[in-house]
Amino acid sequence: MRIVQHNRKRIREVLEPPNLIEIQYNSYRWFLEEGLKELFQTFSPIYDMTGNYFLEFGDYCLGEPKYSVEECREREMTFAIPLRVKVRFGKVDGEVQESEIYLGDLPLMTEGGTFIVNGRERVIISQLNRTAGIHFPSPYLSSTGREMMSRAFSKVLQMQIIPAEGPWLDGGTDPQNVIRLKVHQSKHLPITQIIKAFAHYEEARVPAELELERAVGWRMLEPVVLAGRTLLEPGDVLTLDLLENLPA
Missing domain, CATH: 3.90.1110.10 (RNA polymerase Rpb2, domain 2)
Structure with missing residues (x-):
């Protein structure tokens, strides 16, 4: 009778397990270091309707979280850090004032690559x-x-x-x-x-720049009314004779 012998030796590790949440860390780190700065640059400076006054966003700083991860879970709060930005406000050719303002709290990533929002653990899924x-x-x-x-x-x-x-x-x-x-x-x-x-396009320039030959065969989408008289109805097909007979 053949005896089956079990090999209880552990297989040596061939490949180290990859850090599967590294992409989350790197993405969030880039957002804090460069992404926020690029975001502010997309709409800064902001000018008023007259163009005389402006509001410009400068450097920003991140504070420390007020509560720990465990406290946020127990109190059903968001694990976040305060975001403050230096802004410059003033007149284009006049006096400019600079101060630091508080924009709000920014959710902070935990060591596990997740976020604590209202006491619940959330994760961001990368999408294409x-x-x-x-x-x-x-x-x-x-x-x-x-x-x-x-x-x-x-x-x-x-x-x-x-x-x-x-x-x-x-x-x-x-x-x-x-x-x-x-x-x-x-x-x-x-x-x-x-x-x-x-x-x-300016509406007045469209008929002046349009060649009549190019409009032949087109279908009207809106009626053409002149002095209370409807010249063309929606759905009418334009012909060369019809275009030449239209009043200038």
């Missing part, structure tokens, strides 16, 4: 963000997996404008082949209204 730019979903499919087609048997194009900061812009063409955009969770708007809102 999409690269800023313009993205075109391919191959232009709907959520059901079928290719979306307009009434004119042309593809309904979709796009996403992802800025480095701020809300996304979702949009594309609708069944009437009109380009529409949606800002965050608002309804879809014609791209012409978005351009007007951004004040990219």
Whole structure:
């Protein structure tokens, strides 16, 4: 009868276990040392509507936590440190005052890479963000997996404008082949209204710079009214004869 012998020797350690929360430490350390400074620089200095007075943020300092981690857990408080910033306020060509102000408490990371918020332990999970730019979903499919087609048997194009900061812009063409955009969770708007809102073009300059040949085949989104008379209705297709007969 064969006897099975158990080897109770411990396997030697081949690879040291990695520090799995090191990325949390490094990210939070960068935020305290450099991230806050870059954040203040994004909106500092702040000028009033006249441009005569300004408010500028300078160096900042971090204090010590008022309570320990255990005390924050027992009292259901947030483990945080005070944040103070030196600010300069004054007139552009006049007297400038400098003082240190208290902005608030900043949550402090514990040794375990977590945060204590209202007595409860929280952790920040790293996520991947999409690269800023313009993205075109391919191959232009709907959520059901079928290719979306307009009434004119042309593809309904979709796009996403992802800025480095701020809300996304979702949009594309609708069944009437009109380009529409949606800002965050608002309804879809014609791209012409978005351009007007951004004040990219002066409304009076658009007709003067537009060539008539380029407008042939376009569809009106808004009515054209002159002296109480409606010249064009929404949905009308522009032709060369129609454009040439419009009053200047």
